[in-house]
Amino acid sequence: MPSGHTFVIADDHPLFRGALKEALSGIGDVAAIHEAGDFESAKALVLANEDIDMVLLDLSMPGASGLSGLISLRGIHSSVPLVVVSAHDDPVTIRRALDLGASGFISKSASMEEIRSAVQAVLAGDIAAPAGIELGVERDPEISGLIKRLQALTPQQTRVLGMLAEGLLNKQIAYELGVSEATIKAHVSAILQKLGVDSRTQAVIQLSKIGGDPLQPVA
Numbered sequence: 001m002p003s004g005h006t007f008v009i010a011d012d013h014p015l016f017r018g019a020l021k022e023a024l025s026g027i028g029d030v031a032a033i034h035e036a037g038d039f040e041s042a043k044a045l046v047l048a049n050e051d052i053d054m055v056l057l058d059l060s061m062p063g064a065s066g067l068s069g070l071i072s073l074r075g076i077h078s079s080v081p082l083v084v085v086s087a088h089d090d091p092v093t094i095r096r097a098l099d100l101g102a103s104g105f106i107s108k109s110a111s112m113e114e115i116r117s118a119v120q121a122v123l124a125g126d127i128a129a130p131a132g133i134e135l136g137v138e139r140d141p142e143i144s145g146l147i148k149r150l151q152a153l154t155p156q157q158t159r160v161l162g163m164l165a166e167g168l169l170n171k172q173i174a175y176e177l178g179v180s181e182a183t184i185k186a187h188v189s190a191i192l193q194k195l196g197v198d199s200r201t202q203a204v205i206q207l208s209k210i211g212g213d214p215l216q217p218v219a
Contacts, residue, residue, distance in 0.1 A: 005029055006034070006049065007056065010039070012062055057082060070101065075160075081122050083128065087109070091135050098127065104118050104127060160173060165204045188200065
């Protein structure tokens with residue numbers, strides 16, 4: 001891009017944001033690096049900047065519960081590459097992040113050079129994952145089925161699901177998205193059908209399962 005790349009770094013630790021910023025600055029051709037210390041700020045930045053080329057998202061930050069934060073951001077801008085940056089770098093978490101739409105995964109223990117290589121790979125259209133880790137396959141049938149159902153949601157349905165998880169009412173979601181309440185009701189109905197549940201509460205519970213569980217180390 002003529003004007004250089006624009007990044008969003010979403011992490012609640014200022015020192016690590018600084019390290020990521022330094023790593024990104026080292027790849028050259030950088031137009032802007034925006035920083036967010038909580039999930040609400042990250043969402044606001046993604047919504048306010050149409051020219052974002054990549055979001056680097058920490059899974060454990062205020063306002064987001066694990067992979068549910070990834071799902072919510074994917075719903076806002078499904079075309080923007082999203083790279084998860086986390087200290088929880090076990091194969092299960094990495095695989096589930098990639099299955100749910102992340103374009104890459106960077107361990108917080110990665111070196112500057114490894115971070116830059118991963119970012120450059122994703123900018124080139126590839127998927128980046130830590131080297132030397134066998135991701136395997138999903139062994140939990142419940143989570144496997146849930147991931148497939150979440151993958152079936154459209155970007156707008158994914159975004160609505162994320163807003164349901166925030167406790168917003170249909171009319172509030174309609175206002176935020178600039179559509180009619182009837183449109184939101186239709187989205188909610190489609191979400192419930194695709195997730196195989198009967199209520200908004202059950203849908204949010206399903207989302208929470210993918211949100212917190214993958215962050216627990218697996219023996």
